[in-house]
Amino acid sequence: MKEEASATNDPRMPSAAKPYVSPTISPQDLPVDYAGFLAVIFGVFGVIFHYKLCSWLAIIFCAQSLSNMRNFEAEFKQISMAFMFGLMGLITIYFGPARQVKSNR
Amino acid sequence: MARVLSLILVLLLSISALSLISSSQFEGFDSDEASFSYEEEDLEAPLDPLPSASLPTISLSSPLEATPDPEHHPNPSTPTEKPHPNPTTTTPSHLQTDFWDEDEFEGIPSTPETIVIQESTDRESETKSIPESSPDPKPATPIKPSSYWVEIVCVSFLICFIINYFTGRKENETTALAWAAKFATKDSIFEKNFSLLGTGDGNDTPLLLKEGQDVFKFYASGRRYCQGMLATMYMHSRHDLIARVFGWVFPKKDIITFEVIMNDDAMDHVVLAVARKKEVKAMQKDEKDLQKYASPNAVAGPAGKRWVSDELAVISESKEVAWDLFNEAVLDQVFGDKAFEKVGKWFVSLHFSDQQPGLNKKVLLFKFVLPDIKHMADITKLVALVPYYIDIIGRYKLSSNARAKTEAARSKVAQEEFKEMQSARQEALQRRKSERRKQSEEAEAKLSAEALRKREEKERARQLKKSMPRVKMMR
Known part of the structure; x- marks a missing residue:
């Protein structure tokens, strides 16, 4: 079954060799980046509603999206936006002005 | 995707704006109730009692010693002991x-x-x-670590994620390199069968192309009957902690696929697939070429001869092709009952087709499970099928009877496709016509009464011209 390379019966043909050409994939054909999408959603929720858990989850999903990134140009915009939202949420929660609460005294 | 995201963002921002408008916390519109700022952690700590307000008293330059308060010291230990001054x-x-x-x-x-x-x-x-001595204020209670549980969990998860990223990436790389070392280095099976190995042009180019942290590709070219071969390793996402945890719940195996692009003159009319019975049914649903050309029932073995293992099912365009391709040598080495017991756990599917949808029509697809480093030698027989079948199919010629059947099937499919194309074109033309009609009707409705009169007059003039007898000029 294994074909041994010999002088008479060598399957190799250097003349027929073609170098590898990587197929061009359009951004539409790329698989959906669910982690990046979730990161944006959680980031927005964290910023608007001041939920620190949402902002932390946005950072975590950003890390996941970044680790699974294949096409840098296509996916970097979404990841950077999600990271900015997550970071902005954390900054506003921890360093921003404290929220006002009404008390009956 | 971007539109959906922008829509969600707009909705959320509008909700937040409404909530801000409805609140009475704007300057000049404060409610009568006192408002105070707080940190989230402060809520958990008990509030200290307010210190009692003591009035300012004028102290003299030589302060007098006050008499001891009997309430504070009812039983002094010694009479000589001085009590605490007020x-x-x-x-x-x-x-x-x-x-x-x-x-x-x-x-x-x-x-x-x-x-x-x-x-x-x-x-x-x-x-x-007011009592003279106010109680000492309690020291501020230290913030408990339990109040930071979200931060602790998330930061520790991120640290674990980063550590796992590097360890998981290393695992995938070592597995891919182990495969390359076994099958793509000097004196290996692919080195003996292909003149060009790796994705580059020169000799010192890397063998493997890393497309992602979990996808590795190996390319080989320069062989008879085929243009080239692309082996793709789809690993489990070990570098991603979330995917790894998900993988513990729903286990997933590493897969290696070999895609061989055959020369146009090398491959005859062959449409065939081999896999486990459940997977064959799934393949028939998914793959268009198998839907159109392959028979829905599995091919039975030739009378009085050995056939593939009972676990497997073969679907083909013609029985003759299946019987010729699964000869005694292949059954002995891989697909026979005894051989498949050893190799079966690594085998997924074979799919040969000269009607593959896409740029390259004539393609051989081999799909195997990629074992770990210790068991890499176990798939040697399966990998050997790749060059073996390139030669078998490259040389293979159908009989005149089988060829007539396959050509009839192909012409029938071509006619159906042509009819579908024509019907699609006609539908498109009809849509355009209907759109034009609608536009003209709308334009007519918009026109004024005078414009309509003018148009009617023009139409009458045309009709009169048509009705007038034609006069031939004779010389």
Whole structure:
């Protein structure tokens, strides 16, 4: 079954060799980046509603999206936006002005 | 995707704006209730009692020793022991003059002793009711680590994620390199069968192309009957902690696929697939070429001869092709009952087709499970199928009877496709016509009465011209 390379019966043909050409994939054909999408959603929720858990989850999903990134140009915009939202949420929660609460005294 | 995201963002922002408008926390519209700022952690700590307000008292230059309070020390241990002095008399309290500016105001006495504070009888009664010694304020309670549980969990998860990223990436790389070392280095099966190995042009180019942290590709070219071969390793996402945890719940195997692009003149009419019975059904649903050309029922073995293992099912365009391709040698080595017991756990599917949808029509697809480094030698027989079948299919020629059947099937499919194309074109034309009609009707409706009259007159003139007899000029 294994074909041994010999002088008479060598399957190799250097003349027929073609170098590898990587197929061009359009951004539409790329698989959906669910982690990046979730990161944006959680980031927005964290910023608007001041939920620190949402902002932390946005950072975590950003890390996941970044680790699974294949096409840098296509996916970097979404990841950077999600990271900015997550970071902005954390900054506003921890360093921003404290929220006002009404008390009956 | 971007539109959906922008829509969600707009909705969320509008909700937040409404909530802000509805709240009465704007400047000048404060509610009567006192508002105070807080940190989230402060809520958990108990509130300290407010210290009792003590009135300012004037201390003399030589403070007098106050008599001991019997309430504080009911039973002194020794009569000679001096009791604690009253804090109100001994400690000088803040005076009203403490914050006065000497340069700014004139006529204010410089010494605090001369200041006379006139107190009303009400104030005196208040001083009697207030206890002389206020209780010591409790120290602020330290923030418990339990109040930071979200931060602790998330930061620790991120640290674990980063550590796992590097370890998982290393695992995938070592597995891919182990495969390459076994099958793509010097004196290996692919080195003996292909003149060009790796994705580059030169000799010192890397064998593997890393497309992602979990996808590795190996390319080989320069062989008879085929243009090239692309082996793709789809690993489990070990670098991603979330995917790894998900993988523990729903286990997933590493897969290696070999895609061989055959020369146009090398491959005859062959449509065939081999896999486990459940997977064959799934393949028939998914793959268009198998839907159109392959028979729905599995091919039975030739009478009185061995056939593939009972676990497997073969679907083909013609029985003859299946019987010729699964000869005794292949059954002995891989697909026979005894051989498949050893190799079966690594086998997924074979799919040969000269009608593959896409750029390259004539393609051989091999799909195997990629074992770990220790068991890499177990798939040697399966990998050997790749060059073996390139030669078998490259040389293979159908009989005249089988060829007639396959050509008839192909012409039938081509006619169906042509009809579908024509019907699609006609539908598109009809849509365009209907759109034009609608547009013209809308334009007519918009026109004024005078314009309509003019148009009618023009139409009448045309009709009159048509009805007029034609006059031939004779010389």
